[in-house]
Amino acid sequence: MPLYYLVELASGFSLFRTENPDNIGVGDAEQEKAMMEFGRFKQVVQFVTFSPFSTADEARDSIVAIAGGSVPETLVSFLKTNIGGKKVKEVELAVADPAIAKELGSQVGCKTTAGEAVLEVMRLIRTHVTKFIPELTEEVQKQAQLGLSHAYSRTKVQFNVNRSDNMIIQAISLLDQVDKDINTFAMRVKEWYGFHFPELTKVVSDNT
Numbered sequence: 001m002p003l004y005y006l007v008e009l010a011s012g013f014s015l016f017r018t019e020n021p022d023n024i025g026v027g028d029a030e031q032e033k034a035m036m037e038f039g040r041f042k043q044v045v046q047f048v049t050f051s052p053f054s055t056a057d058e059a060r061d062s063i064v065a066i067a068g069g070s071v072p073e074t075l076v077s078f079l080k081t082n083i084g085g086k087k088v089k090e091v092e093l094a095v096a097d098p099a100i101a102k103e104l105g106s107q108v109g110c111k112t113t114a115g116e117a118v119l120e121v122m123r124l125i126r127t128h129v130t131k132f133i134p135e136l137t138e139e140v141q142k143q144a145q146l147g148l149s150h151a152y153s154r155t156k157v158q159f160n161v162n163r164s165d166n167m168i169i170q171a172i173s174l175l176d177q178v179d180k181d182i183n184t185f186a187m188r189v190k191e192w193y194g195f196h197f198p199e200l201t202k203v204v205s206d207n208t
Contacts, residue, residue: 001090001091001092001111002017002018002019002090002091002092003017003018003019003021003091003092003093003094003113004016004017004048004083004091004092004093004094005017005018005045005093005094005118005121005122005125006079006093006094006095006096006104007122007125007126007129008062008063008066008096009129009136009141009144010059010141010144010145010147010148010149011052011053011059011136011140011141011144012050012051012052012053012059013050013051013062013074013075013078014047014048014049014050014051014129014132014133015048015049015050015078015079015082015083016045016046016047016048016125016132017045017046017048018044018045018046020044021117021121023044024044024045024121024124032120032124035124036124036127038128038131041124041128042128042131042132045121045124045125047132047133048082049082050133050136051074051078056147056148056151058074059144059147059148059151060148060151060152060155062074062075063148063152064152064155066097066100067152069097069099069100069103070103071100071103071104071107075104076104076107076108079093079104079108079110080108083108083110088108088109088110089109089110089111091110091111092110092111092112092113093105093108093110093111093112093113094112094113094114094118094121094122095112095113095114095118096114096118096119096122097114098114098115101113101114129141182207182208183207186207186208187207190204
């Protein structure tokens with residue numbers, strides 16, 4: 001049974017395939033070290049396809065959906081196009097998130113898997129992804145990751161309806177912490193300098 005790996009990148013969705021997952025040697029330190037060589041790794045894992053996000057908004061909406069445990073329509077369509085068909089039940093799809101794996105299994109109709117072994121293989125794929133997909137240079141990857149992280153962070157802040165109250169709560173907590181720190185530092189200074197000037201405690205009553 002062929003095993004497909006769904007690798008979500010900041011710039012789009014990618015799909016990889018292997019006929020013999022055991023040959024990757026997950027759990028075998030020597031074998032995994034050998035897989036760090038692209039020439040050997042590509043003999044076991046083959047690149048299938050890459051679907052880039054058309055806009056920054058699409059990238060943001062996709063990551064927000066996946067982070068929330070739901071599957072974007074673009075991802076379902078991508079998988080149905082590339083592993084769908086009459087033999088979809090004869091393939092297995094490896095996904096990083098178990099919840100997303102279960103959801104994809106029901107929507108696409110294939111068998112899915114997730115776990116530590118899957119994450120290790122995906123780590124190796126991400127290591128070699130710029131060699132599998134030449135247009136995804138290191139610079140392009142960094143720009144996509146930076147842009148997506150900023151967009152995702154802004155979305156999370158907008159979802160927080162109590163964000164104004166958070167500022168007040170954090171300011172009060174900061175003031176409380178400052179008071180505690182001042183008291184602690186003043187106590188230490190009085191204790192240490194008290195060896196030279198024991199009357200200091202009575203003379204200076206205000207720590208500030």
